[in-house]
Amino acid sequence: MGIAELLDGVAGSGEFGVWLGRLDGVPVFQHGAERTHYSASTMKLPVAMAMLRKVDAGELALDQPVTVHNDFASAAGGRFGVNPAEDEAPATWTKLGEQVPLGWLATEMITRSSNLATDLVLELVGIDAANAVLAEYGSGLSAIRRGIDDAAAQAAGISNEMSAADLAAVLVAVGNDPAAGYVRDLLAANTWNGEIPAGVPAGTRVEHKNGWDTRIRHDGGVVRPDDAEPFVLTMCTTSELPDTEAQKLIAAVAAEAWEHRHDLETVR
Template sequence: MGIADLLRGVEGQGAFGVWLGRADGTAVFTHEAERTHYSASTMKLPVAMAMLRKVDAGELALDQPVTVHNDFASAAGGRFGVNRAEDEAPATWEKLGSDVPLSWLAREMITRSSNLATNLVLELVGAEAANAVLAEYGKDESVIRRGIDDSPAQQAGISNLMSPAGLAGVLVAVSNDESGQYLRDLLAANEWNGEIPAGVPAGTRVEHKNGWDLRIRHDGGIVRPADADPFVLVVCTTSELADRDAQQLIAAIAAEAWQHRHDLGAVR
């Protein structure tokens, strides 16, 4: 069963987008790849890239102390805090009121997908800087405009959007950045592996960032087979599928890509 067959199997149940291609940015299979979805935690990758740009520029340092707090300026004006009950990464919350290195927050943001850590990093980086990274490499309607759980902004219609093509563009940049090993290692250490990594053989290096919310399940990554060239895969889903079924769909698409890793252009 090809990727197109898998997508036909969920036709009418929501919006599904796929971008599959080589690490040089050449697409070999796309399906509604320009259509944007609510980004969920996929926005954390451009945030990390913007952070590292500021580190390289000397504006930030990975070892600088950051006080952990839960009070942030809203993109719509006013203040907001992260909903602790919906943050599945508890370690950052255990540090409330304490100082931690910026590098520790970056690891929590990427490997555990901590919402609180993300907002602390974004507060230092700025949404404009994170969006600039996405605009540079995404080149579509993907956008970062606010932090996680910014309720006033949500109510004002201010949202973060990501398309498969947009996230793929960022991943291609990560894959080809000579100084990007730090970020690639963080992505490879992602502890939430129910999507793309579940569709390839155990032990395969997958540098990926996923995201999930109500009706949302996305994953995008660089897959590095030991016996073939790396490839980039992004799948975004906004649907009525049960969350586990959405994960299994992404894993099945990854498995199909894996089967064609020696001749990626043969994917259908």
């Protein structure tokens, strides 16, 4: 079954964006790729890239100590805290009041998708710097405007947005940047692997960042087969599908891309 057929099978149940291509950034298949969705945790990839840029510039250091706290400036004014009940990465919470290295927080942010670690890294990096990474490579439609769990900002309509095409553009940039090996290794160590990695053979290197929330399930990554050129696949879904079905859909799209990895242009 082709990707178009898979998408036809869920037509009417939500919005689905797909971008598939190689590391040259040229797409071979697109479907609703320019439409933005609530970004969920996919915004953590631009945050990581902005952090790496500041590390390379000497403004930050991976070994610098950061005090773990849960009190942040809201994009709507005032303060907010991360909801621990909605953070599925517990390790950062065990360090409240303690100092940990910035690199440890970055690892928790990407490999475990920790929301608290993300807001701590974002506080150091700055929302403008993280958004600048996304704007540099993307279309300008996607944006990072606030931290995770900034409820006041969310209520004011200040949201983080991501399209499949813009997530792909950032992944292409990361995949081609010799200085971004640190971020690529973090992505490859992602422990949440129910989407793209589930659709390709076990052991395949997939440098990916996913995201999920109510009605939201996204994933985007660089897949590196041993017997073919790397390819980039991103899929953003905002739908009424049960979450497990959305994951299976992304995995099925990845499996179809994998079957065509030697001649990606034949994907339909």
